[in-house]
Each structure stands twice: as structure tokens, then as C-alpha cells.
Amino acid sequence: MKRRSVLLLGTLGLAACSAEPPPHEPTYTNRLRIPPLADSRKSADGATEFALELRADGRSSFLPGTVTTTWGINGAYLGPVIRATRGDRVRMIVTNRLPEVSTLHWHGMRLPARMDGGPHQTIATGATWQPEWTIEQAAATTWFHPHPHERTAMHVYRGLAGLFLIDEPGGPDLPDRYGVDDIPLIIQDKRFSADGALVEGGVESGTFGFLGNRILINGTYDPFFEARTSLVRFRLLNASNARVYRVGFTDGRPVRVIAGDLGLLERPVDVDRVKLSPGERAEIVVAVRPGEQLLLDSRGEDSSTANDIEEEDFPLLKVVGAATLAASAALLESLGGAPATPPPAGARVRRFVLSGSEINDRDMDLSRIDEVVPAGAHEIWELDNTTYAHNFHIHEVPFRILDVDGTPPPEYQRGPKDTVFVPKKATVRLSARFGTHTDAVTPYMYHCHILRHEDKGMMGQFVVVAPGTEDRVSRSLPVAHTHHD
Ligand code: C2O
Ligand code: CU
Ligand code: CU
Numbered sequence: 001m002k003r004r005s006v007l008l009l010g011t012l013g014l015a016a017c018s019a020e021p022p023p024h025e026p027t028y029t030n031r032l033r034i035p036p037l038a039d040s041r042k043s044a045d046g047a048t049e050f051a052l053e054l055r056a057d058g059r060s061s062f063l064p065g066t067v068t069t070t071w072g073i074n075g076a077y078l079g080p081v082i083r084a085t086r087g088d089r090v091r092m093i094v095t096n097r098l099p100e101v102s103t104l105h106w107h108g109m110r111l112p113a114r115m116d117g118g119p120h121q122t123i124a125t126g127a128t129w130q131p132e133w134t135i136e137q138a139a140a141t142t143w144f145h146p147h148p149h150e151r152t153a154m155h156v157y158r159g160l161a162g163l164f165l166i167d168e169p170g171g172p173d174l175p176d177r178y179g180v181d182d183i184p185l186i187i188q189d190k191r192f193s194a195d196g197a198l199v200e201g202g203v204e205s206g207t208f209g210f211l212g213n214r215i216l217i218n219g220t221y222d223p224f225f226e227a228r229t230s231l232v233r234f235r236l237l238n239a240s241n242a243r244v245y246r247v248g249f250t251d252g253r254p255v256r257v258i259a260g261d262l263g264l265l266e267r268p269v270d271v272d273r274v275k276l277s278p279g280e281r282a283e284i285v286v287a288v289r290p291g292e293q294l295l296l297d298s299r300g301e302d303s304s305t306a307n308d309i310e311e312e313d314f315p316l317l318k319v320v321g322a323a324t325l326a327a328s329a330a331l332l333e334s335l336g337g338a339p340a341t342p343p344p345a346g347a348r349v350r351r352f353v354l355s356g357s358e359i360n361d362r363d364m365d366l367s368r369i370d371e372v373v374p375a376g377a378h379e380i381w382e383l384d385n386t387t388y389a390h391n392f393h394i395h396e397v398p399f400r401i402l403d404v405d406g407t408p409p410p411e412y413q414r415g416p417k418d419t420v421f422v423p424k425k426a427t428v429r430l431s432a433r434f435g436t437h438t439d440a441v442t443p444y445m446y447h448c449h450i451l452r453h454e455d456k457g458m459m460g461q462f463v464v465v466a467p468g469t470e471d472r473v474s475r476s477l478p479v480a481h482t483h484h485d
Contacts, residue, residue: 066196079162108142153451209452231328363457
């Protein structure tokens with residue numbers, strides 16, 4: 001079977017939504033929006049404080065001549081980019097101005113469970129939540145988004161997400177001037193009605209939930225980016241509800257990958273395409289010549305082997321080289337990313353069977369602790385997918401992919417990660433070294449990051465506890481159950 005083209009799908013796939021105009025051929029006429037860097041201030045106790053406000057009153061302009069009501073963090077759509085350095089003590093002052101309860105989760109961050117912003121750290125309308133922690137992990141592109149029980153898909157779809165960049169002193173010489181040669185690319189698919197409103201059909205229904213027909217990057221439709229340096233670093237985040245992208249250049253030149261979800265690779269790796277399922281990140285470095293035009297796009301997989309979250313083609317971004325470019329430092333052969341430490345002989349193996357939207361035949365239950373992990377444990381987590389495609393994200397812990405159906409992952413996916421694509425019917429094994437923030441009564445989450453699946457209950461909870469105390473941990477939590485459906 002042949003891949004479907006999104007240009008066709010716009011009209012065919014949406015008989016029910018006749019008001020929706022089909023996407024046209026890309027013209028790349030909109031300048032790529034660069035989310036602002038978040039302001040911070042030093043508090044009296046030495047912490048770096050960031051104030052974040054979740055808002056529902058955004059007025060955005062995505063398609064020409066229309067205004068779209070959106071949600072945003074400190075702005076109309078998406079959030080500011082938070083930038084902090086390893087060793088910093090950070091405090092987040094998060095205020096919920098939404099008409100409903102939410103949370104804010106630091107995806108990819110190692111921190112105490114109480115600070116994680118998962119479904120237990122709710123923020124009522126009008127309330128402020130102030131988590132704080134010390135950044136104790138390597139340079140990486142992490143992100144943040146709401147994680148309310150059964151409502152994550154809608155909150156993210158309406159616009160609540162942002163990047164959190166961690167710098168580290170003494171790293172390799174890479175493009176790092178934000179907005180100049182260090183550029184975020186937050187990739188999301190959407191649908192719009194004729195009047196410009198976000199189409200929400202599918203966000204809370206269907207097998208995979210929402211699948212859009214137009215791409216926004218940083219909230220810009222049909223974008224171009226003007227490069228002014230000979231090397232540009234792009235930080236890619238798939239912040240879509242369900243869509244999987246395979247990002248590459250239309251002219252077939254290789255993509256040079258320098259980092260995955262949680263930091264630098266050992267060395268740059270050239271690939272044809274970078275595959276990103278929801279929640280995954282990659283950093284790439286692109287060499288640009290004066291006046292050159294490059295097109296980034298996403299190419300689907302063949303539908304005989306893929307699910308419909310990975311089949312379609314999309315235009316993404318035109319990169320235009322300015323007439324004169326500032327010379328960038330040459331990219332180093334060695335990036336200094338840490339090599340993987342193999343799991344020790346006899347490492348504990350935990351097995352997770354993924355079915356339609358359950359893990360080990362159970363739906364998410366906020367009051368149930370599914371797994372108890374001793375602090376510092378180095379374990380193998382085995383994901384056995386019995387059905388269609390999923391992915392899998394674990395809070396707190398950077399992991400390495402050991403293998404997919406027995407085959408090691410491509411080199412560009414061998415760095416530290418927090419989210420992994422799990423192809424249909426595949427078995428994926430992970431090597432995970434857990435941290436040392438213990439808390440027997442506050443769990444971290446693991447879940448499918450296809451947001452419809454997450455909301456339907458494809459999630460479990462684990463606590464990290466002092467080694468030797470596992471048997472004394474209560475497996476049930478006193479929590480009030482909230483249901484939206
Ligand atoms: Cu990005 Cu538990 O989520
Ligand atoms: Cu997370
Ligand atoms: Cu899933």
C-alpha cells in the first residue's frame with residue numbers, strides 16, 4: 001500500500017467537517033516564530049525563580065485572516081523557553097488561570113516526585129504551585145506540559161507546552177545563541193475550521209485520538225527560517241497528540257544528529273531521517289550556504305507496516321541562508337555524551353504488556369502503586385506490545401534503548417532518552433538507572449505518550465524508595481478520584 005498524502009486527506013478524511021478548508025501547497029511565507037526566553041529573578045535564598053501562568057484567553061493568528069482562541073503559558077500560545085544551568089536551584093511559580101484544574105509536568109527532568117507535576121500535583125483554578133529542585137543532570141532539551149488526569153490531550157492540544165533547556169558549563173562548542181543559531185522547532189499537527197478555530201474532534205476520542213492535517217512549528221503555520229550563521233542547531237520536539245514524524249531534507253542530504261531526548265550523543269551521527277514520536281526530542285546541526293534554500297519535511301512510513309499515526313507526509317520548514325553568513329565554529333568529532341553503561345548481570349527485569357490502552361491489563365488508578373523501585377536500581381524494563389503502535393515514557397529516569405525485537409536501535413537513538421517509540425507488536429527493552437530521590441507515598445508515572453492513550457488510562461505509577469524498604473511500602477494511596485467522562 002502507498003502512503004497517503006496529507007493534501008488529499010484534508011478533503012477526503014473529513015467528510016464530517018465540511019467547513020474545514022483543505023491545506024494548500026506550502027509557500028513557506030510565515031517567518032518562524034521564536035518563543036521568548038522566560039524571565040527569571042534571583043530570590044533571596046539564591047534560587048532562580050520563573051513565573052509561569054497558564055492562560056485560556058489567547059488570541060492567535062495561524063492561518064491568514066483568521067483569529068484562533070488558544071491556551072498559552074505567559075502568552076497566547078505555547079510557553080516561553082526556560083533556560084537554566086546544571087547546578088542551578090530553580091523555583092517555578094505556576095499559577096493556573098484556566099477555567100479548570102491542571103498541572104505542569106517537567107518532562108525529562110530528574111527531580112523529587114512531589115515536584116514532578118504529574119496528576120497528583122494538581123493546581124486548582126486561581127491557585128499557585130511552587131515546586132523547586134536543583135538541576136542535577138546533563139545538558140539537554142527537556143519540556144513541560146500539563147498532566148491532569150484524563151485531560152492532558154486537550155490541555156496540550158489547546159496550546160500548553162514549552163521547552164526547558166539545560167546548559168552545562170564546559171560542554172563542546174556548539175551553536176548556543178538562542179534565537180540566532182540555536183533554534184527550537186516545536187512540531188504539532190492541528191486542524192482548523194473555516195473561521196480559524198481549532199478543531200477539537202478526535203482529541204478525546206478514537207483509537208489514536210487527534211490526528212491533524214496542518215503542521216504548526218512554534219505556533220507558526222507554513223514557516224520559513226532565515227539562517228544568519230553557517231551552522232544552525234535545531235532542537236526538535238514532537239509536541240503533537242499522536243502523530244509520528246520522520247524529519248529530513250527533501251533533497252536527501254543527511255541530517256546530522258547531535259542529541260536525543262536527554263542530551264548529547266558521543267559523536268554526531270548522520271541519518272536520512274530522524275523519527276520522533278510524541279514527547280521525543282532530537283537536536284540536529286545544519287550547515288547552510290549563503291542564499292541556499294533547504295526544505296525540511298516529514299515522510300511517512302509505508303502503511304503496510306505502519307499505523308496511521310506514522311503514514312502521512314508533511315512539509316515542515318524552509319531554511320533560507322542569508323546572503324552573508326557569520327562563520328560558525330566547526331562541529332567537533334566528539335560531543336562528550338556519556339557512553340551507555342550496560343545493565344549488570346542479574347539486573348531485575350520488569351515486564352509491561354501494552355495492549356489497546358492498558359498496561360499489564362490494567363487501567364491507570366491514581367490510588368494504586370504499580371511498581372516499587374529501590375533508589376539507584378539499574379533495571380531492565382521490557383515492553384511487550386500486543387497491538388498497534390504505542391510509545392512509552394518514564395518520568396524521573398533517563399534510559400537507554402537496549403533493543404527493539406532483539407535489534408539494537410540506530411546509533412542516533414543510543415543516547416539517554418525518556419520516551420521511546422514501540423512499533424506495533426514489537427518488544428522493546430530499556431536499561432534504566434533510577435535516581436535517589438525517595439518518597440514512598442508520591443509516585444512517578446510511566447505511560448504511553450500518545451495523549452489519547454494516556455488519558456484513557458494507559459499509565460502506571462511507581463515509587464522510588466530506600467533499598468530494603470520495598471516490602472513495607474503501601475500499595476494504595478489515599479486519593480480522591482476525579483473523572484471527566
Ligand atoms: Cu510528557 Cu508523563 O509526560
Ligand atoms: Cu514526563
Ligand atoms: Cu499508546
